[in-house]
Every structure is written in structure tokens, then in C-alpha cells.
Amino acid sequence: MSVSALEFTQKLSAQPKSEEERSAVLADPGFGNHFTDHTAVIDYRADDTGVGAWENARIEPYGPIVMDPAAAVLHYGQEIFEGLKAYRHADGSIWTFRPEANAARLNASARRLALPELPEELFLESISQLAAVDREWVPSGDGESLYLRPFMIATEPFLGVRPAREVSYRVIASPAGNYFGGELKPVSIWLSTKYARAGRGGTGEAKCGGNYAASLIAQMEGEAHGCKQVLFLDEFNDNAVEELGGMNVFFVFKDGRLVTPALSGTILHGVTRDSVLQLGRDRGLQVEERKITLDEWRDGVASGEITEVFACGTAAVITPVGELKSETETIGSPEAVAGDVTMSIRQELLGIQTGAVEDTRGWLTRLA
Numbered sequence: 001m002s003v004s005a006l007e008f009t010q011k012l013s014a015q016p017k018s019e020e021e022r023s024a025v026l027a028d029p030g031f032g033n034h035f036t037d038h039t040a041v042i043d044y045r046a047d048d049t050g051v052g053a054w055e056n057a058r059i060e061p062y063g064p065i066v067m068d069p070a071a072a073v074l075h076y077g078q079e080i081f082e083g084l085k086a087y088r089h090a091d092g093s094i095w096t097f098r099p100e101a102n103a104a105r106l107n108a109s110a111r112r113l114a115l116p117e118l119p120e121e122l123f124l125e126s127i128s129q130l131a132a133v134d135r136e137w138v139p140s141g142d143g144e145s146l147y148l149r150p151f152m153i154a155t156e157p158f159l160g161v162r163p164a165r166e167v168s169y170r171v172i173a174s175p176a177g178n179y180f181g182g183e184l185k186p187v188s189i190w191l192s193t194k195y196a197r198a199g200r201g202g203t204g205e206a207k208c209g210g211n212y213a214a215s216l217i218a219q220m221e222g223e224a225h226g227c228k229q230v231l232f233l234d235e236f237n238d239n240a241v242e243e244l245g246g247m248n249v250f251f252v253f254k255d256g257r258l259v260t261p262a263l264s265g266t267i268l269h270g271v272t273r274d275s276v277l278q279l280g281r282d283r284g285l286q287v288e289e290r291k292i293t294l295d296e297w298r299d300g301v302a303s304g305e306i307t308e309v310f311a312c313g314t315a316a317v318i319t320p321v322g323e324l325k326s327e328t329e330t331i332g333s334p335e336a337v338a339g340d341v342t343m344s345i346r347q348e349l350l351g352i353q354t355g356a357v358e359d360t361r362g363w364l365t366r367l368a
């Protein structure tokens with residue numbers, strides 16, 4: 001299939017939200033509650049030998065998806081997604097951060113979930129077309145962005161268990177506020193000892209809804225203990241630290257080392273994680289991707305060897321971690337203040353994304 005032959009058609013919304021409504025949303029976007037006027041869609045269809053093609057690329061009005069109740073995604077969870085942000089720079093232009101990395105990860109997830117891969121050009125085109133038609137929805141406030149959510153679902157109506165031959169790829173967009181307002185207060189994290197989000201050979205490395213479904217009960221447990229996020233360990237590997245429900249985790253050592261768990265097959269390859277590693281290297285920190293256990297965390301905080309802990313991901317960028325709580329212990333303190341290394345990396349990364357700091361690594365792509 002010639003990819004460039006797949007042109008997007010545009011059917012613009014006959015009833016876009018009013019300017020007043022949009023202004024009200026942009027004045028206080030929050031996260032994930034409001035959506036723009038349009039959506040990007042591409043369909044996929046395969047024949048019964050499994051040979052298929054993407055077709056009918058289009059921008060259409062945002063609205064409910066009409067689906068057969070037997071659609072495979074509703075029964076067997078054949079679904080993957082991505083998340084990236086579009087920022088409005090000072091001159092009004094709209095940019096996104098390392099979208100090729102998201103395109104590649106979408107395809108890695110697709111392979112694991114037996115979904116079709118989407119050519120990178122179509123991924124990039126889908127987000128730039130949507131950002132262009134809905135450009136008025138990209139906020140301009142400090143740290144604000146338009147969150148883009150590409151996803152792929154199995155739409156074939158069929159209750160047998162096999163990869164679906166009809167699939168839909170879509171992108172929706174939601175204005176996102178500055179996650180933490182002005183002040184960045186370290187969060188408390190709950191250590192889940194009862195539940196796992198992923199296991200060896202499972203889907204931990206794929207960005208799929210099922211991983212999130214599996215983490216919700218642990219999240220509820222954490223919330224009941226006053227924690228915002230949950231940390232998962234690999235209990236079959238000396239309680240090695242894995243990641244949070246939706247963020248990767250980093251440790252800053254007193255001697256300048258920056259340590260994050262190695263990608264083990266059960267950890268999501270965060271684009272933010274990869275970018276922090278690169279920023280750390282470029283500023284001369286000794287960067288280590290390796291196994292780090294709960295014992296090392298506990299001992300390191302007690303001895304003062306570990307000076308800062310932070311979590312990172314597209315939605316919240318970089319979040320300082322104050323304490324880790326479990327049924328039996330607390331590591332760190334709820335009174336902790338955000339550390340210097342954490343804040344400085346956060347500032348540099350956000351600066352690049354928002355255009356305040358020069359992009360010397362070719363990380364930005366202009367969308368509109």
C-alpha cells in the first residue's frame with residue numbers, strides 16, 4: 001500500500017462548541033474532562049487470510065462511536081493507546097514532543113496486542129490534521145497544552161477468540177491545565193503488595209487499557225491510604241522497583257547518580273523517561289538503568305544516599321515523590337520538598353516543550 005496515497009478527507013463539525021463555551025473550558029481546563037470539536041479516524045480491514053490495509057482516513061465531528069455490541073474490543077479488550085501533548089509557543093505556532101517515539105511505541109503495542117501496525121506517516125498526519133482543525137483549543141497558559149489521545153480498537157463483531165479483522169484508529173484531543181497549578185508538592189505513593197499490573201510475558205510493556213484496568217483496584221487501595229499513585233514491584237525479583245500505574249520512576253543520589261529501573265519487559269518505555277535519561281547524560285550526571293530494589297530505596301533514604309525521588313510521564317511531566325507508604329512501613333516523608341535536581345530537569349524539559357528553552361536535539365515537531 002502506498003501510504004502517501006491515503007489522503008485525509010475533512011468533514012467539519014456543523015455544531016462546533018461556541019466561543020463562550022470554549023473560552024470557559026480554556027479558562028480552567030483540568031485534565032481529560034473536555035474534548036475538542038473534531039476527531040481523526042482511520043479504518044483497517046483485513047481479509048480472512050489476514051492481509052489488510054488502512055483506509056478512509058478522515059477528520060470528522062467529535063461524537064459517539066457507533067459499534068456493534070459484539071465488537072471484539074468490548075469482550076476481549078483488544079485495545080491500545082498513546083498520549084502526547086501539543087503546546088502553543090509564544091508566536092502562536094503549535095508543536096509536539098517526539099511524536100515519532102509515540103508512533104513507534106503504538107506499533108510495538110500493536111504487535112503485542114495482535115493489532116495492525118499504523119505507518120508512522122499516518123500517525124503524524126492524524127495528529128497534525130486534528131491539531132490544525134482544532135487549533136483554537138490549544139491553551140496558551142503556563143504549562144498548559146492540548147493532550148492528544150490516539151487509540152486503536154478492535155471493532156469486528158465476532159465472539160470467537162482471534163485477532164479482529166476490522167479495527168479503528170482514532171485520535172481525540174482534550175485541553176489540559178497545568179497539572180499542579182503553581183506549586184509542585186511532592187506526592188505520597190502507595191506500595192501495592194497485593195496486586196500486580198503486569199507479569200513476565202504479559203502486556204506490561206504495551207500501552208493498553210487492560211494494564212490500567214488491572215491497576216485500578218490497587219489505585220483505590222492507595223487512595224484509601226491518602227496516596228495519589230501506586231508503585232508496583234517485581235516480587236519475584238527481590239522486590240525490584242518497576243513503575244507507577246502510569247509513570248516511570250527515578251532516583252537521584254547524593255553523588256550525582258540518576259538511577260531508573262532498567263526496561264525489564266514489564267515496564268512501559270516512557271518517552272519522558274527516555275528524555276530524562278538523555279537530559280541527565282547531557283548535564284554530566286552518571287545515568288544508570290538498572291535493577292533497584294525496595295531495600296536499596298529504604299536504605300538509601302535512611303542513609304541520605306538517595307536525596308530525591310521523582311515520577312515522570314507525559315501527563316504530569318515530572319512529579320516529586322515525597323513518601324512511599326505500605327501496610328507495614330513509610331519511606332521518606334510527606335513533608336518532603338521538591339528536590340533541586342528534580343525541579344531543574346523538570347524546568348528544562350517543560351522549557352523545551354513550551355519553546356522557552358532551545359530544542360537542540362530535534363525533539364519538537366510543528367503541528368500547526
Ligand SMILES: *Cc1c(COP(=O)(O)O)cnc(C)c1O
Nearest residue numbers: 246247248268270271272313314
Ligand atoms: C504512558 C505510560 C508511562 C509514561 O510514558 P510517557 O511516554 O512518558 O508518557 C509510564 N507508565 C505507564 C504504565 C504508561 O502507560
